[in-house]
Amino acid sequence: MSDSAHPTNGTASAVEAETAGGATTDDTEQTTDDDVDDGERTDAAVTATATDDDARYTFDDVSVVMGTYNEEEAIGTVLADIDEVTDGKAEVVCVDGSSDRTPEIAREHGARVIEQEPQGYGVAVREAILTPDRPVVVTTDCDDTYPMEALPEFLAEINDGADVVSGDRLYHGAKAMPAFNRLGNHAFAAIASLLMSERVHDTTTGMRAYRREVVEEIGWTENTGLSAELLIRPLMRGYDVRERPIAYAERLGETKLDPIGGGAAIAKSIVTVCLEEQLRRF
Ligand SMILES: Nc1nc2c(ncn2[C@@H]2O[C@H](COP(=O)(O)OP(=O)(O)O)[C@@H](O)[C@H]2O)c(=O)[nH]1
Numbered sequence: 428m429s430d431s432a433h434p435t436n437g438t439a440s441a442v443e444a445e446t447a448g449g450a451t452t453d454d455t456e457q458t459t460d461d462d463v464d465d466g467e468r469t470d471a472a473v474t475a476t477a478t479d480d481d482a483r484y485t486f487d488d489v490s491v492v493m494g495t496y497n498e499e500e501a502i503g504t505v506l507a508d509i510d511e512v513t514d515g516k517a518e519v520v521c522v523d524g525s526s527d528r529t530p531e532i533a534r535e536h537g538a539r540v541i542e543q544e545p546q547g548y549g550v551a552v553r554e555a556i557l558t559p560d561r562p563v564v565v566t567t568d569c570d571d572t573y574p575m576e577a578l579p580e581f582l583a584e585i586n587d588g589a590d591v592v593s594g595d596r597l598y599h600g601a602k603a604m605p606a607f608n609r610l611g612n613h614a615f616a617a618i619a620s621l622l623m624s625e626r627v628h629d630t631t632t633g634m635r636a637y638r639r640e641v642v643e644e645i646g647w648t649e650n651t652g653l654s655a656e657l658l659i660r661p662l663m664r665g666y667d668v669r670e671r672p673i674a675y676a677e678r679l680g681e682t683k684l685d686p687i688g689g690g691a692a693i694a695k696s697i698v699t700v701c702l703e704e705q706l707r708r709f
């Protein structure tokens with residue numbers, strides 16, 4: 428396990444994955460220089476790995492999804508970046524609750540817009556991850572904080588066998604993040620690591636790539652805490668979850684998360700989800 432790209436691998440219990448779609452190969456080798464997957468995963472989970480050159484996913488297999496809530500300042504930049512980095516190939520899905528011009532701008536950029544009353548981050552993002560039928564789903568926030576330039580690296584990790592690739596904002600210091608949030612995020616990672624007996628570094632990041640089977644096979648329960656749940660449940664079920672350092676930029680527009688109420692909700696989600704997953708093992 429190297430420091431520069433700390434992988435987060437599950438403990439290989441109770442894996443429920445079924446075989447993947449187009450990229451399934453017979454090649455079950457998933458070794459990388461820092462992948463410490465300990466080899467007890469089921470055959471089905473292991474065959475969900477795209478490691479054969481002919482079966483590698485491209486951006487034609489990727490959907491980038493996000494909740495959008497009054498993000499007219501940022502959405503043009505975010506969608507233009509995705510377009511540029513993926514050469515226009517990635518599909519974009521926005522679950523939108525805006526009262527400003529966000530959905531119009533999204534449509535102008537060719538995104539698919541699903542309208543939904545604003546009910547919180549997790550309600551929007553759950554809809555967003557379950558909507559596409561492409562084999563790789565990438566989440567991001569629509570606030571220009573996340574580096575779309577990292578999409579090729581995330582896709583490469585999926586092609587290398589990862590089930591979930593999670594962007595770790597704290598590795599590089601996250602100086603653009605408000606200090607209170609940064610402190611909170613370090614605390615969330617510490618609590619989750621203790622409860623899982625597995626070191627994680629950033630539980631609430633909004634930028635991750637998932638094999639579609641992972642998002643479909645797990646039942647998601649959290650709202651504000653969905654981001655943490657999306658890391659914890661796959662990891663505790665033995666999926667190959669890898670954290671990768673990413674840059675994090677200052678937000679365009681206003682945050683939609685109340686730091687205190689939202690932080691408390693996230694802490695509660697982390698404890699609840701970790702305990703549920705521990706109990707599930709018995
Ligand atoms: N559709 C929808 N999107 C939301 C809602 N709440 C937050 N979002 C979006 O979810 C993403 C994360 O919210 P954000 O304000 O960036 O949270 P922060 O990163 O914790 O500051 C942004 O793209 C928001 O526009 C909501 O109730 N409905």
Ligand SMILES: [Mg+2]
Binds near residue numbers: 568570
């Ligand atoms: Mg954000």
